[in-house]
Amino acid sequence: MPANHSVATLQARFGDAVRHAFVSCGDTVVVIAAARVHDALAWLKSTPGEQYDYLVDLTAVEYRDRERPLEVVYQLWSLERKVLLRLKVELPKDQELEVDTVTDLWAGADWLEREVWDMFGIRFRGHPDLRRILMWENYAEGHPLRKDFPLRGRFSRAEQTRQALSGDLEAHYSLEELAIKDVTP
Amino acid sequence: MDVKPDAATGVVTSSPNWLTTRLDFLVNWSRRNSLWPMPFGTACCAIEFMATAASRYDLARFGMERQAFSPRQSDVLICAGRLPFKLAPVIRKIWDQMAQPKWCISMGACASSGGIFDNYAMVQGIDTIVPVDVYVPGCPPRPEGLLYGILLLQKKIAGESVFDPTLRVEKLADSSGLFLEPATVDELSEPFGNSVHQTRSA
Secondary structure (H helix, E strand, C coil): CEEEEEEHHHHHHHHHHHEEEEEEEEEEHHHHHHHHHHHHHHHHHHHHCCCCCCEEEEEEECCCCCCCEEEEEEEEEEEECCCEEEEEEEECCCCCCCEEECCCCCHHHHHHHHHHHHCCCCECCCCCCCCCCCCCCCCCCCCCCCCCCCCCCCCCHHHHHHHHHCCCCCHHHHHHHHCCCCCCC | CCEEEEECCEEECCCHHHHHHHHHHHHHHHHHCCEEEEEEECCCCHHHHHHHCCCCCCCCHCCCCCCCHHHHCCCEEECCCCCEEEHHHHHHHHHHHHCCEEEEEEEEEHHHHHHCCCCECCCHHHCCCCCEEEEEECCCCCCHHHHHHHHHHHHHHHCCCCCCCCCCCCCCCCCCCCCCCHHHHHCCCCCCHHHHHCCCCC
């Protein structure tokens, strides 16, 4: 299957920031520099002929090979043109794990980015509310989907139970917390 | 009926007489035949619980006519499914809100022991959070299994006595914030089966 035409347009627009591109199982994957990913996504979303207006998923990958960088993955879909495109950002482990938020482009990226922060410890610059989402608020053992995280956690079971029970229920399940924010501008 | 433990030993020495055994019988008969369950369904065991409550297996035959989705009006907490640490304070709060007399059934392998989920997110047996009366094994248990557990609980209630001062005591968290000794929690949460081969630090 040939690569998506967006590879060529991205290379023309962003030049060296497009590190490499390949086709995997019929899907086009573009690896792009972390500094330019927000620009690229904004451009892909709004440019006629690209129109990737739907963020299917935002997630991260850590490979078994410890030398390989972490990857943040953006899966895009064009509702208009019915085309998939996958963008990846590589974040070397010896540097700050940080990338620009895309919540200004897709409001739906809010919880996805919170999940990536919770599970992998990747920060999203400019995120309006970067808190844990799956693990509880006072969770202190780190980010569980990292390869260096032991399966049973870092603390003893008694300590885990104690910390879980010491959580303040009212703070996280209060009516204020559950209330849906007014989304009208 | 003035029940006082012996000052030296702390043991209740007065023996149950004819009147109190008849009273026990009456109280236990009424309690065990109108157990209102508080379903705490978190996973696939809850599906089996629903099947148990529905017409084919008909939980109502055993006095569980009404599912009390309010802790204040329920008698038996049925934890159906695995309990993540995030839900531990929730089930504890529900248990604390339930009025005495109250009992607890741990339904399924995960609620009883953590089951296959021997990982960072899962409570290794709800008995580290709330006291459990009956454990129902299975993954998930069939409705017959749950019914058998309920019958066992009814049998247990039939054996209770007003003379036992320990039965209705609320166990509160100690200074460490736990309801059991930390060593006990660790012991109950020990890995077993296949999970002993998994790696662990700390």
